[in-house]
Amino acid sequence: MGTTEVLNDSPAVELRGFGKRYGDRLVVDSIDLVVPRGQIVGYLGRNGAGKSTTIKALLGFLDSWEGEVRVLGLDPRVDGPAIKRQIGHVPEHALLYEQLTVAEHLLLVSRLFDLEPNKARARAEALLAGFDLLERVDQRIGALSKGMRQKLMLCAALLHEPKVLLLDEPLSGLDAHAAVMMKRLLRALADRGTSIFYSSHALEAVQRVCDRIVILEAGRIRAAGTWEELSRGTHAKDLEVYFTQVTERGDEEERLARILASQG
Amino acid sequence: MPDASGFSAATSRLLARVLGPSLALLGVERAVLPVLLGLQHAVDQRRASESQGGWLRGLILVGALKSGLFVFVLAYLLRELQGEDLLWVFVFSQCFAICTLVLLVFHSDSMVDGDDLRILAPTPVRPRTVYAARCLHMASHSIPYALLCGLFPLALGPVVTKDAWPLVLVPVLIAAAFAAALGSVTLLHALTLLLVGARRFADVALGLRVALFAGLVASSQLLQRLGLDNLREAWAAPWRAWVPPLCLADLGPLVRGELGLAASKGALWCLVACFALLPLSILAASRSYLNSLQAPPSTQRHAGGLRERGWLPWLGDRLCRDHAQRAGYGYASALARRERPFLRQALVSSAGLVFGSSFGLILQRDDGVAAVAWIIEAQYASLVFLAILLPTMLDLARFSAHPEARWVHATAPLPNFASLHRGALLGVGCSFCLPLFCGTAAIYMLVAGFEHAVAVIASLGVALVTALWCSPRFVFHLPFSEPFSWHDDSMRNLGALAAIAAVMVLQMIAVGALYALAPAAEWALLILVALLLPLAWRRFQAIGGPLAAARAPKKAKAAAH
Known part of the structure; x- marks a missing residue:
């Protein structure tokens, strides 16, 4: 595709003073974050904390921002195609063409990424078999369950052997077996050098899977580090308790009371 | 509940108020x-585009206006048959x-x-x-x-008749025609x-719609070829007073x-029937009807797997x-054969035109028309296909019933979308x-x-190649994406309508003048359209479309530097 080459020694993701404003609304406020190669970083935050905006910036979906954003050493605004060639993305909601079959979707993705057909086919078959979707290869996506669509999205994201995975709720809809397998898969991929940016509200999974955890609140990083580092000096027995402590606003009881009051 | 604005929303509120008691x-x-x-x-106003873009709707709107004038003029010229009353039947x-x-x-x-219905089903x-509500929405x-x-019959009717009664008759006829159209489609x-x-149901309904469309086109072909003698015979027949729409001519007198009233019984029952179709349709609707529409999507399987087979x-x-072109080719060709908006709109209109106009060919053959007329007919058919199919192709290539699924293109390493769209x-x-x-x-x-096979294939082939060649080159100059509406924010649509109207009026004048001058006027028409097309496209380009953003990568690069 382009002539820009990925810098081999650069971190997978690098944010320096990254900020984004929509009109008067400051969504992300001066974030500094580095994701080294081969690491799984959990990116957590409440709804509206700025997680999706960060991912959009990494994918080059934003036209402008403050500060610096680098993916594998490249600027997403300038070297978008080169970066996308190395990124696999699984969005929160499986947005797929309902009338395409599983095979057709993977064929589409393989062509969009200009993969060699025979290799792409072999890889797709292996991924489908691994995710237990091979027998549904001719089934229309509209007929698949939520979990199956999620698996298909993961197959598509891994088809071109990306160096960086951006995952938004990757376990959503997966049954227990598939979720366990997914966690093991992510660990194995990271051990092989793939960097994984893992955004999720499933805190138990994040605690198990991620090497480092970053917690975002109101566009700013409130906490960052390994779970051992974060939990040191606190009484939080797990990430859920810690997260609640870090991000609480103090009005939870009042809001709960208002909801209950509305029910009579 | 947001108060939707715009002409259609206001009209539906008015209809609900007026028809509510009934x-x-x-x-x-x-x-x-x-x-x-x-x-x-x-939902309509916020949806990106599930139905076709406004270009085709605008075309039909202007076509409706033009046909109203054309029909009026034609019927006026035929008034020798039975005074002006046939006019109202037309x-x-x-x-x-x-x-x-x-x-x-x-x-x-x-x-x-x-x-x-899946959302409404749990509600009381x-x-x-x-x-x-669906009927009124339609x-x-x-x-x-x-x-x-x-519009034109109402404006010109009093002029032709030198009386005021068309001011009553025309609205009644238009309302009856509209009610009959709505009622018959829904009841069917x-x-x-x-x-x-x-x-x-879905497959049979699709077939019925194609058949109805073809039938309407074929009927117009049949009427054109009936000839004055046949029309006079039908007019004089005793059964005319009871057969719609001929019986409606009695409304004038x-x-x-x-x-x-006794002599106009046929016309009056026809009027009542027109207005009764919709209530009958509503009575036919029941919980089983709505429950049936919630059937799960088809799980039809297609053989092939990861290896594609077949001519396509x-x-x-x-x-x-x-690779980008091939990617676009693969997904678009699959969606074109399966997605609802395309199947239900493009297929209905295109297939209906094919079958309906073919009926006219059969009639023409019996008249012993010369060979050159077949070629001209083929060219006309080609032009019609181009006019209908080009916007359809362009719309489909941009949109899907699930436009959000386009994210897979946005995350692909493509420098721009031009190749993909081609x-x-x-x-x-x-x-x-x-x-x-x-x-x-x-x-x-x-x-x-088969002696005309070469000419026919050449003619249609040129049209197809032209469509495939032209459409990618205009892909970035498409107008608006939202369904055509009279919403205040969409007032820009009126500019496109004006451009279409101007092209059509000029076309009518030019064709009429050229027919008087030369028998090969069809070729002149092609040349005229070719000359006027850039003007219309230039006007369309002023209206922003979703693909305008696809040109932004260069601007973003410049901004980043």
Whole structure:
């Protein structure tokens, strides 16, 4: 595709003073974050904390921002195609063409990424078999369950052997077996050098899977580090308790009371 | 509930208010009706584009206006048959035909889709209320076409008759025609579902819509070829007073006081029947009808797996120049054969035109028309295909019933979308247009004889190649993406309408003048269209479309540097 080459020694993701404003609304406020190669970083935050905006910036979906954003050493605004060639993305909601079959979707993705057909086919078959979707290869996506669509999205994201995975709720809809397998898969991929940016509200999974955890609140990083580092000096027995402590606003009881009051 | 604005939304609120008491007698909940209508309009105005873009709607709107004038002029010239009263039959018929075509192509999805019913099913809303809301929603969007059909007859009627009674008669006829169109389309769908069941309903309904469309086109062909003698015979026949729409000619004398109620019974029962179809349709709707629409999506399997087979992938491998084109070709050709908006709108109009115009060929053959006329007919058919299919191809290549699924393109390492869209257009052209053209060529050859095969294939082939060549080059200059609406924010649509109207008026004048000067006026028409097309496209380019953003990567690069 382009002539820009990925810098081999650069971190997978690098944010320096990254900020984004929509009109008067400051969504992300001066974030500094580095994701080294081969690491799984959990990116957590409440709804509206700025997680999706960060991912959009990494994918080059934003036209402008403050500060610096680098993916594998490249600027997403300038070297978008080169970066996308190395990124696999699984969005929160499986947005797929309902009338395409599983095979057709993977064929589409393989062509969009200009993969060699025979290799792409072999890889797709292996991924489908691994995710237990091979027998549904001719089934229309509209007929698949939520979990199956999620698996298909993961197959598509891994088809071109990306160096960086951006995952938004990757376990959503997966049954227990598939979720366990997914966690093991992510660990194995990271051990092989793939960097994984893992955004999720499933805190138990994040605690198990991620090497480092970053917690975002109101566009700013409130906490960052390994779970051992974060939990040191606190009484939080797990990430859920810690997260609640870090991000609480103090009005939870009042809001709960208002909801209950509305029910009579 | 947001108060949806715009002409259609206002019209549906008015209809709900005016028809509410009558609908309440049928078991429709008056208080809930405006809420459902507002919901449907709000969804319509915010949807990216599930139905076709406004270009084609604008074309038909202007066409309705033009046909109203044309029909009036034609009928006026034929008044030697029976005074001016045949004129009103033409007005009714033209309005009925156009409204029915519009409903069949653009709006009768409401009769088949059950997506919103899954949301409404748990609520305590009666099925008839839901059904009535859908009917009024369809009506609100198609009323402009009826109004435009009646504009010229209403303005010119008093001039022709030198009296004021057309001011009463024309609105009655237009309202009756519109009510008949709406009622017959909805009733047909309701009865079809009751007869064939949910499993086959979608396919049978699609076939019925194609058949209806073809029937309307074929009827117009038949009427054109009936000849004055046959028309005089039909007019003088005793059964004329009872056969719609011929019986409606008696309304003219009735309004003038020249004919009594007893003698106008046929016309009056026809009027009543027109207005009764919609209530009958609502009565036919029931919980089982709405439940049937919520059948799970098809799980039809396609053999092939990860290895593509068949002529379509083979053709794609040879036509596409790069991987992005091939990617676009693959997904667009699959969607073109399966997605609802395309199947239900493009297929209905295109296939209907093929079958309907072929009927005219058969009639023409019996007249012993010379060989050159077949070639001209083929060229006309080609032009019609181009006019209908080009916007369809362009719309489909940009949109899907699930436009959010386009994210997979946005995350792909493509420097721009031009190649992808070219491939998508090729895919649509090969999967959809090519079979239609082949079918048309086959029909022509079967009817005209194989001695004209070369001319027919050459003519249609040129049209197909032109469509495939032109469409990718215009892909970035498409107008608006939202369905055409009279919403204040969409006032820019009026500019495109004006451009289309100007082209059509000039075309009429030019064709008329050229026919007087030279027999090969059809070629002159092609040249005229070719000259005027850049003007129209330039006007369209002023209206921003979603693909304008696809040109932004260069700007973003410059900004980043």
